[in-house]
Amino acid sequence: MTDTGSASPSFGIYCHIPFCTHRCDYCAFATWTDREHLIDDYMASCRRQARELAAELPAVTSVFFGGGTPNLVAPELLGEVLAELPLAGGAEITVECNPDLVTAEQMQSYEALGVNRISLGVQSMNSGVLDALGRRHDPEMVAASVDAVRRAGIGQLNLDLIYGSRAESVSDWEHTLARAIEFEPDHLSVYGLTPEAGTALGDDPSRHPDDDDMADKYLLTDELLGRAGYEAYEISNWARPGARCRHNRLYWRQGSYAGVGCAAHSHRDGRRYWSVRTPERFIAAISNGTSPVAGSEELGPDERRLEALQLALRTSDGVPAGALPHDVGHLLEPAGEGRLKLTARGRLLANEVAVRLGLPSAR
């Protein structure tokens, strides 16, 4: 594997694009549908922030454009940010894309800029379920998007899927998985639908997913993706061997990364901090030369060790066997080198296991 860490330390950049044409019913992210007039100023501010950062950065091994809808923005604007960064050779460069905005030209532009990984927001291959999620694309657009990515010669493809809508039967979900596998992506991120306060979904309890239905769909996912040759390497992520997302693994290993743009999080030298939430405030801070940081925290050594375990528990790396009590033994399996990782059923109960981490084993 190329991404399990190398001699030179990894460093990631996350660039947040807070614009969408439409807000999905479940979305609680920092994104806006009425501020396209800010795009040019915003991207210029990102570019300026990247330039200022660049001076003090090590070689950047991964860049992730997330959102929002990064492919709502002209590819050149992303390219201008990229151009400011000291990229390591072979850096992983990902752009999240919404299928209803993908074009062949867009993908060719990305390829020319050095983008080598596309993450498509597929969510479901059932149009009724997509409607229920408040998504605007249809399943045909996904096929066209996948085709565009392939034709442009972009090497790595991830599909984002969401299960658990009340409008989705288990067989609907099985259909979505089967269609997704047919596209032969390198990587799949599969998320349980989560009602967040303040969203259309969160405010309507009748649409909240059912835990047992979610559990059934998760186990089905693990089974079908496993059979198709994907490895579960994190609770919500499956990849072909060698195709794990280098950028996301930084998050789970307490690696270092810097955020660019509004609502972006950074983790450097043991300190976590995050920038102001709105694009307006971000643009203002950059143009005034003031700090866009809105808050930060620094963990003590014990807290930090516990956090490392909590994060590792979510991955197939697992945790040292002594870190967990026996009463959750039925949710764990060996991960090699005296470590234990969660089984598929255990991953569904990861919080229950995580709260037991670090407790004395004779509980």
Add this chain to the structure above:
Amino acid sequence: MRPAMPHVPPAADIPNGGARTGSTSAASIRNFSIIAHIDHGKSTLSDRILELTGAVEERSMRAQYLDSMDLERERGITIKAQNVRVSWRGHTLHLIDTPGHVDFGYEVSRSLAACEGVVLLVDAAQGIEAQTLANCYLALESDLTIVPVLNKIDLPAADPDLYASEIERVLGIDASEVLAISAKTGEGVEALLDAITERIPPPSGDPDAPLQALIFDSHFDQYRGVVSSVRVMNGRLCAGDRLRFMHAGGQHLSEEVGLRLPAVTPTDELGPGEVGYLIAGIKDVAQARSGETVTSAAAPADVPLAGYDDPKPMVFCGLYPVDGDEYPDLRDALAKLRLNDASVTFEPETSGALGFGFRCGFLGLLHMEIVRERLEREFGLSLIATAPSVAYRVRTDDDQEVEIDNPSDLPPAGQIGEIAEPMLNVSVLTPSAYTGAVMDLCQSRRGSMTSMDYLSPERVELRYEVPLAEVVTDFFDQLKSRTQGYASLDYDHAGYRAERLVRVDILLNGESVDAFSAIRHRDGAYPYGKAITAKLAELIPRQLFDVPIQAAIGGRIIARETVKAKRKDVLSKCYGGDITRKRKLLERQKEGKKRMKAIGRVEVPNEAFVSALRLEQ
């Protein structure tokens, strides 16, 4: 706790000063109580009397002057008897306020023992109610003169003629003797005061006989100790005398005697027929309970006054602090409360589900509610109460009889010969349209009818024998809701009856949860078990394994629910911005686990027990 008594020095400007030096001529005294149903206007009438007699000036008049506890004001009921002395056209009147609820029936009887007559106050739009009737019978049995009064004649719905004839039919008092008043407007109240002086006889008593004084109420004042309301029957009660309390057996120095005008006014002595207060340096009301006879230590009476009783608690429950750390506070609060209310009993108790608390006994449901509310309000505690229980008499195989007021204490089924439960004679007065509804209710509570009498074509009195346990749940609420509030209830204790009773245990993952154990009639065991298991199944969060919730009689399972194992508890996304959020969420989840009670391996939030117990009540 009551506010401290305002200490008024004996000064010349006290209203009603004529009576101040005590030992008023018995011939001019009239002692009376007002018997009335809740809301029939007793407090308003008392206020009007205080005003008319000049005892309280209008500007210092609070509505319902005599109800001094906050709780009494809020609920509009009198919990503790009060008394006040007023003057009316050459007479001295002692108005002795009686407790207004059936839980305090014994106190009512002691208050009546201090009187020669009663004012029967009836709402002219509603007619006589069950408890009023019962108290009226009590007054008749004690040969008290009854002055019947219809109140609220200012109301459009008032029908004084109809209810006067009802009084005639029920009590045999000529309808022409019934007075009509409006305590609210004051109409007819002067005539009522005249009728009291004319119809009620003066007290008799020998001023030279050995002292016999009846205590009909005691309360604890934090500055003065126990302050008792007393009525002198014979002899003289003097400040400075050494007194003997004939039932409790103690000797105390009479520190102060005095009158309530209603301002507290010390006096030298109280003579036969006089009503006032006594302070004798007592720290605990149990030493000066209602019904006690006070005599002189130097020249004691031969016998105490008749009718003393030691009222026994009838209803029991466990009281637990919601926060276990407040246990010592609860203990102190109960001890203080008991100084003022000797009828509350308590002893330490431990519950697997609720931790450390107290098993408490009360005179009745209202008494229980009041005590609990006072503990929370006056002592700032937050409490959980277990389901109310009654005291069962259990005869074991080896012919021992034990009394059980906590279902958990019941011996194993194999050792029980027989269980008897306390019974009540229940009287319900209801508009006849609701007869069927009342009968349904009583029958569903294992009641058997003993009589049914029409007071008028529109109103009927139903008498049932009903187990106390069936009344202490929600009988009263049900009665009110099924009769749209029109029925009224009174009851009397009617001994014990052997019944087919069983203990229902509630098991959580095989472990008994003591707080939910209940003694039930065999026929009611299944519905109880089913209801509680269903309730707990809703309230107990899913665990990492299936949790059976069972109801059992002995070893036999009669109902079962299962809380299925939790299958999903995971954050789907964990990227840059989620990491801090996730860590905090896990911290909260961990904190939450600390607040859970472990019943075996099952973690139950405190609130689940609290909610289940509240729902049950």
